[in-house]
Amino acid sequence: MTQRYDIEKTPEGTWDIIDVFTGLPVVEVGVPLIDMPIEEADDLVELLNCRDREQREDT
Structure with missing residues (x-):
């Protein structure tokens, strides 16, 4: 199953959580x-x- 969320580094060196969909x-x-x-x-x-x-497993 594809993971929906991932992290992405910002230009400032911090991290954002991104919805990959x-x-x-x-x-x-x-x-x-x-x-x-x-x-x-x-x-x-x-x-x-x-x-x-x-x-998603419950649906």
Whole structure:
């Protein structure tokens, strides 16, 4: 199964979480998941992909 979310490095050296299906930054509870340190972005993208995988398996 294709992972829906990935991280992308910004020119400033921070990281954004991107929806690979749309190419846009992810917004979670009204907060764009952008300009994060790599550790935070990596942890969040793992959680988002896990949640997405569970939701797609349930349908």
